[in-house]
Amino acid sequence: MTGISRRGLLSGAAVAAGVATVQAAAPAAASAATDPAQRCGPVTDAVTVYPGDPRYQELTVGYNQRWVGTPDYVRLVSSTAQVVRAVQEAVDSGRRISVVSGGHCLAPFVFNSDVKVVIDLSGLNDVYFDPERRAFAVEGGARLSMVYETLYKKWGVTIPGGMCPTVGIGGHTTGGGYGFLSREFGAVIDHLEAVEMVVVDRSGRAKAVVASRDPADPNHDLWWASAGGGGGNFGIVTRFWFRTAGATGSQPGRQLVNPPKDVLFSAVGIPWSALDRTAFTTLVTNWGTWYEQHAAPDSPARVLSGVASLAHRSSQYVFLLTQVDATVPGAQQILDQYLAAITAGVGVDAAVASQPAQRLPWLHAVRLIAASIPSFINPTLRGSSKSAYMRRGYTPAQAGAMYDALTRTDFANPAGAVTLAGFSGGVINAVAPERTALVHRRASFWTLFETQWQDPAADAANIGWLRDLYGSVWEATGGYPVPGDQADGCYVNNPDPDITDPAFNRSGVPWYTLYYKENYPRLQRIKAAYDPRNVFRHAQSITLP
Template sequence: MKQTPTRGGDQPLILSDKQGFDRRWFAPNLKAVYVPSRYEQVEEYVASALSEFGHDVKIASGRHCYENFVYNDSTRAIIDMSAINQAGFDAERNAYFVDAGCENWSAYRVLLNRYGKTLPAGSCYSVGAGGHISGGGYGLLSRLHGLTVDHLSAVDIVTWDAALGQAKLRHVSEHSSSQEERDLFWALRGAGCGNFGVIVRYYFAKLPDAPDYATQWSFAWDWDKIDQMTFDRLLDLYAEICAGMPNTDFSLLKLNHVSNGQIGLLVQFAALPGVSFQQHCQQVDARVRALEKRFAAIAPAAALQRPMGGHPGWMHTTHSHLNPQHLTYLEALQTVNGSGPNQFGKYKSAYMNKAFPSCQKHQIYTWLHHQPEGMDKDALKQSLLQVDSYGGVINEYSSAATPVPQRSSIMKLQYQTYWNNDSLPGQRHGGSSREQAQAHLDWINGFYLSVYADYGGTPNPQNDKDGVVDGCYYNYPDCDLGTHENGKIDQAMELYFQENYRRAPRNLVQVKQQWDPQNYFRHAQSIPVK
């Protein structure tokens, strides 16, 4: 009898195999981890895993999923793509490539240092390409160059024919000979996360030239100088800036809980090709002075007291003064190249087409000052609402070009809360650990429900007559929106994909029916077959 591959083919499982990046997620019943290290092994391992463990097989690349889609009680086998982790140029395909197991930092370094190219992808260094790109891909250059999937030209993926018991490696693109493969390629550009097969490699026929320079400017406002009126004016100004900033610019507004002491802001200004360092500095300094003047009219700026937390853009270091830092592009990548420590976390998302309505500003301010009864006064110091600038080139694509329909938004929001304790792996859901987790979950869920109360408790554009909100981001999964188990999966999928879910002529449910009709590739928020 053929021996089931474990780690690397013959090594026994270790505790780390069962643990996700988020310490909340653990797979206690894991029996095998398949770790292909060569292309030709992927088909073999997919066939072996699905034949032996059926529907209880999951796929991992960087382990960063915000929910327990991979690491949960039902998982018995994992196909771990971390050993297929190269980036470069494929001469045969005449395209740049990034393997599914390649992490953000490795992809950036190779594409920049060898080819002078870059991806408009995320800033968290250890996030794996497998999930990040197939969910849309978004980062500090997306306003300038669009989403990562907007540059995707082809995908290598292993699909599973359950009737024949056969795994097959396919190269799919807009130029595939069959309509079914062209539809699959479309679906992989925003909804590929564990839904249709095992992605092996991404191809990009063209990539943007990397900037030579990028300037980063970070500062803060002290909470003790911000009342509700000042807060409202700050959010109004930030939305106005997001709607009108040059495409080269990107910003992260970190609305930390009041216990943190400060609100943080990071702005990055990327240089255009052909602009000298001196010219770039002059242009950026002028923009910074203009922004300083506008912000100063609302509240005085302060130096950051501590690193800014949160995803994306966890910053381990802070600038000690309020002046912009003119950097090479590689230095700029390194500055925001953080995934943060392994902690327990919960996340929620929202897109916004317009500035914050008064009711939302009031609720955000209220919940950032809310101190739950019985919770330590410093427990929410890392908790925040992060507001990223969006738009730019992203808005130049139609809502049907990829499964990602949010092509009119100017801001993208991520609600985040973090906590930690000394509980052992696999024993983190009982006693005081459970109470601690529940307190954080109650805070973030109450926060979210209150902000979107006028739309039914979520940023549902179908309930928004004013066109302010625009749904949620699939790469920031949130099981509270709905799952297969609680019967509300349609509700969640509509928030993520809107018409592209099942109402459009080309839709994700139809692609799922074609490529995985027996639903082998599934999780709590996977695309349903029916």
């Protein structure tokens, strides 16, 4: 099996994807934050790893092997009180802090030479039901695979998150969080009831506060900012509570969405030999047209989400990966009509017909995707990526620019890809852009442009190829997807170091507008309220007003 690119993009013959007391804003929040009986897992002593320790090398590099840190030490924690203490010690000693949840930050925000203390949340990873809030508590170091397995096996519920099993809940949620169920059930943050966050006040005192969805909560603004404002901006989230808005009663199985019992799972490989420039352009424009036409919250097709992995020609195939809620009436017809519309005029009807969909239990499909994407668990990869939210599909000229890059003969990396991800639209678009920090509520789909490799000597070739590809696609708007009639900016969970460089971002639109649009000023005000000393910062963090 050939590799599959970073965030679920198929290629090759793939699927057939201190202070020891926690302080909170209200008595109920304080009880939930300090009651050890709520937590299922053990609280062990914090561990400090210094450069001489054999574990140091493993703990100072994330998923992207390009970014390696040199902190004075790494602090591994398993309780909120330990995080408070670790932050206080760092603040008192004047050391710069970063935090690791799953370690999938694609930019050098966590591991860089300025960071002197890395706080690793991997021991803070419990998932349990909190009867006091009638919500599911997920600690900040939990990874998606554990979250899905625990929520579904114990209570039959889930959150509509992404495909990569090793992504941490912390960064995934705070950036919005999308996956195959999002068009049907919304983004992950649309089910966010509350957060517990360690912050530092103006006097330099670290403390834990709880912020909830309730507009009457004095910390409601912090909840708003945590619902799409990105990680590393305000503090360290030690716990999320998830509960679907409007859920009633007290039974755990009714407090979050129930995933489909079964899904129709389709993986169609189209050989590059069947795609000339015209056919490829038709495929890309068909894709955009379908998602644009089915982006409304009440669209019957919101039960379908798909990915088109357009990997470099050296991979031999492009793939259409699609999932449909098999429990809805006419599910097979929805899938058939979708595939027919996407491939109309491409001349690959026989290839589509020869690869029928499977009916699978939902959790089987989740596991199958994860198991079929080796790059999700490959610890040797270096990478570079860029993103674009789309309100309307790509023009033939833009699709042609993709074709030119993906068929270059002087670059032959099968992991170089453009991935069209149908994880936007649908129920996500039922929420007003100002209701949460996640502002991209009018998109039809989004796109990931990326490449991965192993040899450091190949850095320049891969980074250069991706810059050429992305810059060509967005040539008309200065190299970036400026929000407007067609594009809608960039996804903060795919941070791009080039976005702040005028040599590449010639659009005149600043990075914070591409990520946050009109929500940025409010995020700045919240930053000033909860992190007035700018303790939690990185190269693209929200700035103080």
